Amino acid sequence: MSVTQQQVLDSLAKIKSPRGVALTNANVLSAISAADGKVFFSINVDAAEARAWESVRAEAEDAVRAIPGVTTAMVALTAERKPGSAPPPPQPSRGTPGVQPAHAHKPPQGGGSPMARQSEIPGVAAVIAVASGKGGVGKSTTALNLALGLRDLGLKVGLLDADIYGPSVPRLTGLHEKPKLDGERKMIPLRRFGLAIMSIGFLVEEETAMIWRGPMVMSAVTQMLRDVAWGTLDVLVVDMPPGTGDAQLTLAQNVPLKGAVIVSTPQDLSLIDARRGLAMFRKVNVPVLGIVENMSYFQCPHCGTKSDIFGHGGARHEAEKLGVPFLGEIPLHMAIRATSDAGNPVVDSEPDGPHAAIYRAIAGQVRDQLKGVIAAA
Ligand code: ADP
Secondary structure, eight states: OOOOOHHHHHHHTTBBBBTTBBGGTTTTTTOOOEETTTTEEEEEEEEHHHHHHHHHHHHHHHHHSSTOOOEEEEEEEEOOOOSSSOOOOOOOOOOOOOOOOOOOOOOOOGGGGGHHHSSOOTTTEEEEEOOOOSSSSHHHHHEEEEEEEHTTOOOOEEEEOOOTTTTTTTHHTTTOOOOBBOOOSBBOOEETTTTTEEEEEGTTHHHHHHHHOOOEEEEEEEHHSSSOOOOSSEEEEEOOOOSHEEEEEEEEHSSSEEEEEEEOOSHHHHHHHHHHHHHHHHHTTTOEEEEEEEEEEEEOTTTOEEEOOOOHHHHHHHHHHTTTTTTEEEEHHHHHHHHTTTTTOHHHSSTTHHHHHHHHHHHHHHHHHHHHHHHHO
């Protein structure tokens, strides 16, 4: 049974907003995406009002879920400080200029204080980000193969695709199902290759994902972190949206990250971007676990000859200069591209091959840096 936007609006019209009018008349709703029983929209309010709207967000989500035919409902509360409006209440330690993301869906403690957003995810020992200064450098491919490398080291691993502008985990894993809800109405992550996997791409159509603005990204990612039944994990790998803009900064600041891995290609431009990524994580006190040079050199699939078409080695040099670990070099190779794009990542499909060994070596260094955190959990 397909659900229409009108049905959604009808159900929302019954909800009263803090402005004294029906939610549908409060001038706060984004466009409503309703396709295949999946409903998604956001409530956009001023940062100063955000707290008063959290219960309305939850009420709206429940009301939409109750519509027959709705399988997934996700309502994001996005709070943006309008130019000229009063600044949001000061944050205890880490402020984000201009953007006050929505409070977490169910703040664990502290009644939605900014620090509550930062709190750990129960059962998850370490959340780490895989980031890149720009798109197309192989960030997602690296994130998935790194997750698999960590799995091969005997760890329990999850993968969260937070690349809201272009979620690629459905393509890289071949997963396209909708996550189901458990008894506590949390989304059950999909399982493949022994990983717990969640992607915004499982919930919304790709076109919808493209139009999101910064604060909406944060709100959706917060919900994917907290409203997903991750179970017990040693490491949750977050595939970040590419770039180092406001959305990424807010994310880096609000997700309880234990570290970040930066992926770069050897070209100069992308190294500059990597430097920006590094600066971003340093700004929010997230330790950079290291830099990975992807597409480091070209390896001929026939004869195995290596050619340094992009001037290989730049990232290693850069990492030394910046004082962060250099985690490894991944060649530009047909097998990596083909397996990735066919939903059979190379670490899983060619576990005894040379590429899997490289990813596992990178994973080993990441694991070593997280050892204390994982052991403590
Ligand atoms: P990003 O997440 O940075 O946008 P992706 O991981 O989606 O990048 O990779 C972009 C493209 O490059 C994909 O087609 C992927 O298969 C390919 N790719 C990534 N890493 C490599 C590699 N080391 N060798 C060959 N192809 C690669």
